[in-house]
Amino acid sequence: MPKANVTFEKLGITISVPAGTRLIEISEKVGASITYGCREGECGSCIMKISSGMENMSERSVLEDKVLQENMAGRSDRLACQAQVLGGDITVKA
Amino acid sequence: MKRVPDAVEIAPGTHWIGALDPGLREFDIILKTANGTTYNSYCVRGTNGVAVIDTVKASHAEEFFARLEQVARYDEISTIVLNHLEPDHSGALPELMRRAPQAKLYISAKAQLMLKALVKSDDLQFNIVKTGDSIDLGGRTLRFFSTPFLHWPDTQCTLIEEQNILFSGDVFGCHFCDGRLFNDQVGDFRFSFEYYYQHIMRPFREHVLEALELLEPLPLQLIAPAHGPILREAPLSYMQRYRQLASPLLHNEVGAHNKSLLVFYISSYGNTARMAQAVVEGAESIQGVRVSLYDLQAGGDLPFVDLIEEADGLAFGSPTINGDAVKPVWDLLSSLAMIKVSDKLGAAFGSYGWSGEAINMIEDRLRGLKLRVPIKGVRARLIPTEEELENCRDLGKQLAQHLTGKIEKRVISMSELLAQEPTHA
Numbered sequence: 225m226p227k228a229n230v231t232f233e234k235l236g237i238t239i240s241v242p243a244g245t246r247l248i249e250i251s252e253k254v255g256a257s258i259t260y261g262c263r264e265g266e267c268g269s270c271i272m273k274i275s276s277g278m279e280n281m282s283e284r285s286v287l288e289d290k291v292l293q294e295n296m297a298g299r300s301d302r303l304a305c306q307a308q309v310l311g312g313d314i315t316v317k318a
Numbered sequence: 319m320k321r322v323p324d325a326v327e328i329a330p331g332t333h334w335i336g337a338l339d340p341g342l343r344e345f346d347i348i349l350k351t352a353n354g355t356t357y358n359s360y361c362v363r364g365t366n367g368v369a370v371i372d373t374v375k376a377s378h379a380e381e382f383f384a385r386l387e388q389v390a391r392y393d394e395i396s397t398i399v400l401n402h403l404e405p406d407h408s409g410a411l412p413e414l415m416r417r418a419p420q421a422k423l424y425i426s427a428k429a430q431l432m433l434k435a436l437v438k439s440d441d442l443q444f445n446i447v448k449t450g451d452s453i454d455l456g457g458r459t460l461r462f463f464s465t466p467f468l469h470w471p472d473t474q475c476t477l478i479e480e481q482n483i484l485f486s487g488d489v490f491g492c493h494f495c496d497g498r499l500f501n502d503q504v505g506d507f508r509f510s511f512e513y514y515y516q517h518i519m520r521p522f523r524e525h526v527l528e529a530l531e532l533l534e535p536l537p538l539q540l541i542a543p544a545h546g547p548i549l550r551e552a553p554l555s556y557m558q559r560y561r562q563l564a565s566p567l568l569h570n571e572v573g574a575h576n577k578s579l580l581v582f583y584i585s586s587y588g589n590t591a592r593m594a595q596a597v598v599e600g601a602e603s604i605q606g607v608r609v610s611l612y613d614l615q616a617g618g619d620l621p622f623v624d625l626i627e628e629a630d631g632l633a634f635g636s637p638t639i640n641g642d643a644v645k646p647v648w649d650l651l652s653s654l655a656m657i658k659v660s661d662k663l664g665a666a667f668g669s670y671g672w673s674g675e676a677i678n679m680i681e682d683r684l685r686g687l688k689l690r691v692p693i694k695g696v697r698a699r700l701i702p703t704e705e706e707l708e709n710c711r712d713l714g715k716q717l718a719q720h721l722t723g724k725i726e727k728r729v730i731s732m733s734e735l736l737a738q739e740p741t742h743a
Contacts (some may be wrong), residue, residue: 229729234661235692236725241732253735255681257660257688295471296427318690 228309232256232318233275243311247272247304256318263305268295270304277314281307325385326499328548329481329540331363331458335370335385337378340495349517353510354495357382357406358544360485361389362478364455367396370421371476371485372544376409383410383417392418397453399424399460401487402473403432407544412437424453426464429472449532452479465489465529467522475533482539488518489529490556491543502551510546511556515563520656523627526564533557566628577607577721579663580625581714583635584614584646589669589701590635596707597633597667597696600714607631607718614646623653631663631721632689633713636676638668643676651683660688663720666695667710669702693717694738 226243230250239250248259248270261269265287274281281302284292288306325333340354357374359382368390374382395418400408403425415423415437423444425433433444447462459479466473468489476485492514496504519526534557541549541556549556579601583594594611601609612622626632634651636643664684666677677695684691693716698706719725 235690236720236727237692238727238729239732239735240729245732250732252685253732255685255691255693257685257690259688260686294427294430 226311228280228311229313230309231313231315233315234318241309244308247302247307247309247316250309251304251316251318259304261305265291265303265306268292268297268303271295271297271301272304272307273298273317274300274302275315275317277312278302280310280312280314282310325361325388328360328500328542328550329478329483332478332481332483333361333385333389334499334542334548335359335361335382335389337374337381337385338495338497339375339378342493342495345493349493349513351493353493353505353507355493355545356495356499357409358491358542358546358548359386359407359410360542361386362455362458362460363390364458366454366456368394369397369399369453369455369458369460370395370414370418371399371542372401372407372487373410373414375406379410379413383413393420395421397422397424397455397460399476399485400429400433401476401485402470402544403429403436404470404488405436407487408433408436412439424460424462426462426466426472426474428466429474432470432472447474463529463532465525465532467525468529469518469522475529477536482537484533484536484538484541484553486533486541486543488544489526490541490549490560491545492547494546496547499548500551501547501549504547507547511559512563514546515560516656519560520563521658523564523658526560530557530561530564534561577630577718578628579607579609579631579633579714579717579721580629581609581611581633581635582614582622582647582650583611583668584637584644585635585669586637586639587669587700589698590637590667592707593667593669593696593698593702593710594633594635596702596710597635597665597714597717600711600716601718603711603715604718604722604724606722609714609718614650620653622650623657626654626659626662627657629662631665631717632659632684633665633667633717634680634684635666636668636680638670638672638674638676641673641675643668643680647676647680651680651687654687662689663717664689664691665693665713665717666691667697667713668695669698669700671700674699690720692720 231238259270336358360371492510494507494510585591666680
């Protein structure tokens with residue numbers, strides 16, 4: 225199964241995960257935080273900044289794009305409950 | 319005390335048309351309101367149009383419309399501005415839009431979702447405004463300032479440029495109902511002002527400071543908040559008070575180059591206390607961290623909340639009694655809604671007799687508060703062994719290394735990470 229390496233900058237930890245994993249699942253397991261938001265891509269409470277490797281993430285869905293825009297998020301922001309890692313290296317600010 | 323039967327002119331062409339709620343004793347479940355509250359709404363008249371700034375709680379709509387009708391006809395209303403969409407300010411909005419269908423609605427970008435949830439209409443028209451945008455009412459220019467998270471994502475302030483009157487929304491407001499309306503005429507409301515800041519604005523301290531940067535340069539003549547007295551006497555002093563409240567009171571000896579780690583513990587037989595001491599020893603072995611130790615048995619929650627607000631890392635030590643962490647720990651961990659704790663570093667440790675669930679439960683709570691909890695907590699059965707105390711020292715050391723950016727970088731697979739998860743008894 226293809227793997228991706230997700231680095232949490234502030235924690236100084238890199239996790240090797242199966243492709244298709246959502247960022248929120250990794251961030252919870254690694255101790256970055258638990259997000260008690262809607263987890264359905266609506267509330268915007270799990271916005272996470274991607275430092276590098278955006279090309280290794282799933283495309284934004286129409287819903288994610290809409291919620292990010294409503295929250296005035298930048299190009300490097302993603303909803304952790306929606307964004308999946310596809311492969312390669314990804315670094316997040318968490 | 320004189321009641322306010324009519325709309326009240328607060329400046330030439332601008333009227334207060336809000337509602338009084340003197341009997342309210344509790345607001346949104348969490349706030350005590352010994353003096354009730356007001357829902358302040360304002361009407362601004364220009365030569366080309368009339369604007370209504372904010373509305374009132376639905377239960378007080380009648381009072382609001384009666385006052386509005388005294389100063390404007392519905393067909394004159396060209397503009398509706400909502401600085402904040404919580405129901406106590408937007409309750410009368412659907413009816414106002416029905417009565418003045420030609421009026422254009424102006425809200426912040428983040429207010430859209432709330433608006434759609436409040437006004438159930440397929441044909442909802444509105445305009446998004448941000449800092450720098452303005453509307454010309456003819457001799458009265460409304461200028462907008464984006465001041466998000468004070469105390470909801472949608473909040474903004476609106477200025478009448480020609481008169482330097484700021485409609486501030488909840489900022490600079492308070493729950494204090496007095497029909498005399500103006501701060502130089504009402505009863506002493508200072509405690510309400512402070513209480514409101516502490517409970518509503520304090521968790522958003524960083525956003526308060528950002529908003530002050532935007533608002534302090536304005537030569538304001540009057541601040542018209544959405545709750546409580548209208549600040550016409552020394553309005554800037556209320557802004558200065560916000561600046562004071564949002565800044566640390568005392569000089570903190572921990573400079574920008576140092577980090578602060580607080581270790582809280584409570585102990586029935588001295589075992590968790592020994593572990594706390596070891597966490598402190600470990601943390602102190604790393605340069606650049608000020609480590610403080612507190613016994614929760616002797617302290618109330620409030621001074622600790624103040625300390626936590628400014629700390630970078632927090633460690634909690636609790637024994638496990640009847641399968642749970644003990645009440646003083648939960649009391650403190652449920653008192654943090656007043657401050658921002660997300661992104662701080664957290665950890666747990668403790669002694670136990672049988673099962674030791676307290677550590678995992680505290681860790682879960684810390685993660686739920688959006689702290690980072692990267693280091694597995696330390697548990698010791700009853701009296702900690704030298705090895706377990708060493709584990710506590712290592713916990714303290716790792717916390718300090720995390721805080722100072724000296725932590726060794728690790729690479730781990732998801733399956734290893736899952737295997738590390740503590741098993742719950």
